[in-house]
Amino acid sequence: MSTLELEGVSKDFGQGFAVQDLDLRVESGESVVLLGPSGCGKTTTLRMIAGFETPTAGRIAIGEREVVGARTNVPPEGRGIGMVFQSYALWPHLTVAENVAFGLTTTEGRKRLRRNRSEIATSVERALDQVQLAGYGARYPHELSGGQQQRVALARALVVDPEVLLLDEPLSNLDTRLREEMRNEIRRLQLESGITMVYITHDRSEALGLADRIVCLDAGRIQQIDPPERMYRRPATRFVARTLGQANALDLTVEEVGAATITARLQGADLVRLDAADAPDACPGDRLPVCVRPVDVLLDFDDPRTNANVRSRSFLGDETHYVIDFDGVDEPVRAIDRRATHHPAGSRLRLSVDETRISVLTGELEERRVDALV
Ligand SMILES: Nc1ncnc2c1ncn2[C@@H]1O[C@H](COP(=O)(O)OP(=O)(O)O)[C@@H](O)[C@H]1O
Ligand SMILES: [Mg+2]
Incomplete structure (x- = not known):
């Protein structure tokens, strides 16, 4: 278990930055999820940590040890990393136990562990036990389900007692139910073993369910780093808000x-009160960009002081989704009503928002301030 530190890490493949000026410190035993859309630089970041890709600039340290910097570049097998990929990358001609032991058979792996044959067998058993595959050692990958194959890949990463565990969209090939099960399983394993983990995904439920802190990435740059609840409640920009x-x-x-x-x-809705600290430079007349989740939009179909119009309604069982046109506003407002309400398109209503759930988009205010200066 180690800390992991990235300082000013960038990667340019020759067509502009895939990753730009990334600063991140992962604490020992912490689970950090890099979340962002396809192409935002997640895999590139992970590959630079693992040593499969060399940064154009910046420094990476695992624990006290610099693994890449101005004068260092430790090869992947010397970094003490365990890695799990989206494709399970198992050897089809090796048994489960042999696949797991493979992690120990690199020269560096052996050197780090100085293990003999029976010790290897013990470690393999223990790793299979950790991922709930005890007794499966003699099977071949094709005799396992997709979920079980991914567990083998996880055991192979864990068997070397890595300083840091890296996972690149490991659940993308599994169906929804299995994905949820494996997500809980990975979180349990991470908490129990206290391993330092960097997990990358474009799936918000994986990020919310697995992370101590989420790093939201857009086009190779960090948008926000926060614990899941805070990032969900207090997104800095609409990009972060919509990613979650x-x-x-x-x-x-x-x-x-x-x-x-x-x-x-x-607009024509009620006055709302906000914490002044969220917009320290605000003056009367200013426009403040805010984010409101659809469940925090309040719909009153009985109030005669109407200010909005139902554009469409979809009944989804536990909830009813409304798309509402707020009088005088171009972009429609989405609302989720947990009551079973049945108001068709064209219905008039009074729309308001739960003021305790309004989040000022502080990152966008900051951008405006910078734009005003240049
Ligand atoms: N080996 C490479 N050569 C050139 N461009 C690359 C290479 N690997 C990744 N890229 C580019 O870097 C960007 C980030 O890619 P990647 O890190 O794979 O994103 P993600 O994992 O978030 O989907 C993309 O624009 C991608 O096309
Ligand atoms: Mg990727």
Whole structure:
């Protein structure tokens, strides 16, 4: 178990930066998930940590040891890394036990562990036990389900007692139910073994379920680093908000600025109060970009002071989804009603938002401030 530190890490394959100026410190025993759309630089980052790719600039340290920097470049097998890929990458002609032992048979692996044959067998058994595959050692990969094959890949990564475990979209090839099961399993394993883990995915439920902290990436750059609940509740930009779930990006107009509270209005809806600390430079008349989750949009079909119109409604069992046109606003608002309401397209209503659930998009305010300066 080690810390992992990336400082100013960049990678340019020759067509611009795939990863740009990444700073990240992962604590010992921490689970960090890099989350972002396809092509945002997740795999490149992981491959640089593992040593399969050399950064164009920057420094990476595992524990106290620099593994890549201005004058160092430790080869992958010397970095103390365990890695799991989306494709299980198992040898079809080797048994499960031989596949797992493969992690120990590299020169470096043996050197690190100084193990003889019976010790290898013990380690393999223990690793298979960890992933709940005790007794499967003599089988071949084709005799296992996809989920079991991925467990073998996980055991092979764990058998070397890695300093850091790296996983690249390991569940993408599994069906939904298995994916959820394996996700819980990986989290249990990580918590029990206290291993330092970097997990990459484009799937928000994996990120929310597995991470102590999520790193949200867009086009090779870090957008935000926060624990799951905080990132979900307080996204800095609409990109982060939408990466973690459905979100409405709305504009509020600031009416009054007090020492502790800002009062603002959402078009014809009620006044809302916000924490002044979220928008320290706000002045009356300013537009404030905020995010509101669809479940926090409140719909009142009985209030005669209507300010919105139902565009469409879909009944989904546990919830009803509405697309609402707010009077005078181009972009529709999405709302999720947990009550079974049945208001067809064209129905008038009064829309408001739960003010305790409004999140100021502080990253976008910051961008505006920078734009204003240049
Ligand atoms: N070996 C490579 N040569 C050139 N470009 C690459 C290479 N590997 C990745 N890229 C580019 O770098 C960007 C990031 O890719 P990648 O790290 O695989 O993203 P992700 O894993 O988030 O989908 C993409 O634009 C991709 O095309
Ligand atoms: Mg990838």
